[in-house]
Amino acid sequence: MHADAILELRNLKAGYATNAGFVRAVDDVSLTLHRGEFLGIAGESGCGKSTLAYSIMRLLRDNARIESGSIIFDGTDITSLDEKAMNEYRWTRMAMVFQSAMNALNPVLSVEEQLVDAVLAHKQVTRADAKKTAMEMLELVDINAERIASYPHQLSGGMRQRVMIAMALLLKPDLLIMDEPTTALDVVVQRSILQKIEELRHIFGFSVIFITHDLSLLVEISDSLAIMYAGKICEYGPSREVYASPDHPYTKGLMNAFPTLTGPISRMGGIEGQAPSLLSPPPGCRFAPRCNVAIDACTKEVPLLQVTSPGRLCACRLCGGNHE
């Protein structure tokens, strides 16, 4: 493990048991997250990015499980911890902001009760101290501390998402996982929340895993970028480099799939077809059926994530990497 790594995933496999069979939503994912780093994970719906997040938090649903591999958090493999030991980590060391703040907050409890509960569940403090912590945190996310008495329906969507961020940061975790935290929000609100996260990251120094389908947003805010496709990471590297010169054909397709506000308007390509079902993923490279440069061998051998240049990884036999 790297000295300054806070989280390391090694060959992680996780999935869901469904009536139609086992769906491996996270397939052999390895990643390293450094202290203070902002990692963006981009991928389309169904690519396994949320499953990855819930695996790290060990919050998978009943029909889901981690099959194999390890999640090493600050030197400890947390995959084998029991619930009690896991609770020492959850929320105290690593916390999560869920996608839909509308559903993640309990509508019949006030913000105060929910925030204070989160503190008391993990820390031996008095209720008054817990409330004080909660109010300080609310001020930090730009919500007037008096609003602590509010119920979720009295807050706007943006404010509810700020409450979720405050709740995640209450115990000053080392790792903050954000699963599409701004997808349901308008662009202006999204922008102000991203600014807030940047500000808080500089105050507290936590690492971030930011999961979204909006690649244009990630490129702008993250230090490093992992692109997921059909359960696997297909490309990884510093965001600026991946944006400037993507290696993997899927990344190239994604980069050519969102219009920009500046520069010439040219016809964009996007990607033909649709992502495969994870119940029966295609053999070989999972992107091969949609890839416009695929050769025969692509459909036969699974490409491994290989170093293409310092700090950059790509899983494609056509961009210098090896294969199985």
Next chain:
Amino acid sequence: MNNVILELKHVSKHFALSGLRNISKVVHAMDDVSFFLNKGESLALVGESGSGKTTTASVIAGMYEKTSGEIYLDGQPVLPFKTREASLRYKKKVQMIFQDPFASLNPTHTIRSILERPFLIHKLAGSTRELEAMLCDSLEMVGLSPAKEYLHRFPHELSGGQRQRVNIARTFAVSPEIILADEPTSMLDVSIRIGIMNMMLDLKEKKHVSFLYITHDLAGARYMSTRIAVMYAGMIMEIGPTEEVIANAVHPYVQLLKASAPAPQEGVRKAAIPAKGEIPSLVHPPSGCRFHTRCPYAKKICSEEVPAMRDIGNGHFVRCVLV
């Protein structure tokens, strides 16, 4: 002027609130909206949620009755419809693509029965064989081929992108002149959005239709349109040629919207945007300019009078007294 196919003049739509406590309270969803749409043109209507853009499309589509103002199609005032025939004639010309491809197709009907409705309602097919050919043509037109493979399927058997293609096929079935596209790609995966956008651009050229393209994404609006109208809290704040509005945004709200959009080519921006607050309540909209409560440049006058749309040349209009 004869190139204008659709024109709205000072159109407003207020929704009455329900409940005894709310008697005489209304939501000002759309206020004093004026714009025109040229033949074969694509106009983007951009705004955040709650800005009134979908209400605008629904009022034009005849789904909601306007509260005041006039809507002209080919120079003739329309709405409310006096007869069913008038309604059908209008709806054959003006069609809408809905945002949610999962909710806008009846899950218990096959694609055939969904798609044959417009042909039957508008009596477009002379015989069963002709109908069959028309169904196949419209599916092939949106890239669902071979069409026979899709006709017997149910919506749940199609992906989101395919469903939206069926929606678009249904919209084009009656050879409309105006398409109201209400965020047609916002619920689709990023990799397939551009394919749907390209298809709409192609169909617009091929079928000579005019598009009102509704979106919250300024960059998408730029890709799809030649003119842009930006709505905020029920009112149009700025309208003009796409490139001009985006490159030289004049209204403080449009500038804010532009600064908020993701800009991967620029890297992390250090300068914070002067955003404060969120879209105001439309039950009690702010007095004067609706943006003054959030505007970093607001002066006293901004809260006192509603600014008029001002012509700043080149077909570029702005609703701001400070310009």
